[in-house]
């Protein structure tokens with residue numbers, strides 16, 4: 001049986017994402033204490049795949065995930081899932097609490113970032129206590145030894161633990177969505193579906209004026225649309241960055257393969273991180289001059305001349 005690691009314990013948003021992965025329905029689900037621990041379980045072969053958060057519609061990229069899959073031992077993204085996010089504030093089961101009595105609230109840093117405005121207005125005196133996940137924070141409230149007063153977690157967990165709900169819908173932006181990715185050891189790419197995405201990382205070369213324009217040109221001339229581009233520090237020293245890029249298309253498409261081959265010629269440090277079906281299944285629109293057919297016709301025309 002296949003096994004999947006996820007940021008646990010049970011009741012995290014990541015677990016909700018894992019439940020939306022059709023191939024994982026029958027799989028063993030292994031809770032990990034952090035994103036890095038989940039990814040390392042894939043690297044070591046303890047599990048076949050992991051589900052981790054990668055991008056939030058409000059906060060942008062999840063740096064811990066982006067950095068870990070960009071730098072560590074190679075991994076491929078093989079799928080993605082979108083999960084709508086809403087938060088509740090829950091208290092300790094044993095004592096009734098008023099909002100103005102709360103002194104500390106535990107949750108995951110991404111959750112806190114998305115409720116900060118609400119907290120500022122409604123519980124200005126409460127401090128943020130960092131938890132390894134929203135579910136870890138909420139479950140801690142069941143333990144007598146826990147020192148914080150409340151937690152921010154997913155509505156489904158608040159209800160299933162039967163914790164007192166102190167406030168609901170506390171997210172600063174309604175309709176926020178987090179993108180999670182399914183990550184596996186490098187292997188055969190998922191089949192092309194016509195609605196695919198590919199991810200890559202390009203270390204920004206030093207002493208190379210116009211590097212970003214050159215990278216962009218490879219995609220622009222081949223009609224490849226980018227859905228995300230972020231620069232992140234490599235961690236080596238101040239000023240050393242890499243670009244993390246998502247694009248619409250599959251490496252098996254001529255235009256995507258040609259763009260990546262050109263990037264590799266210019267920037268050999270480029271890292272391919274997978275081609276996988278998009279969570280939104282709308283088919284990729286491809287300019288007529290960059291379809292596989294157009295590439296083959298172009299090559300046949302050249303060959304015809306050479307064969308004369």
Ligand SMILES: O=C(O)C(=O)Cc1ccccc1
Nearest residue numbers: 012013014108110111133134
């Ligand atoms: O802590 C969780 O439940 C997670 O899965 C991480 C997270 C936290 C907040 C929004 C999205 C993901």
